[in-house]
Amino acid sequence: MIESSLQALEVLKKEYEGMKEQIVADLKKHIEGNPQLRMKQVRTPDGRTMQVAVSVEEAVKAKLDEYLLQNEEQYLGEFSGIIEELKMQVR
Secondary structure (H helix, E strand, O other): OHHHHHHHHHHHHHHHHHHHHHHHHHHHHHHHHOHHHHEEEEEOOOOOEEEEEOOHHHHHHHHHHHHHHHHHHHHHHHHHHHHHHHHHHHO
């Protein structure tokens, strides 16, 4: 049973990493196709706000971070559930 739980953790980890890779690829394609998505608002030292273009990689990272914040809860819940099962099996 412990081995089964460890395998479930490994499957969950691979699923999570695969999801992240797919999201990065999708975001990169989308951002490269729409340069407007690379724009970022910044505040100048004198208090004005202006838009600057960031690299595709920076834009992808920002969008990925935003996506993960919104969707990581599902994986954390599954992870916690497997860990709890594993703890019960070890006792």
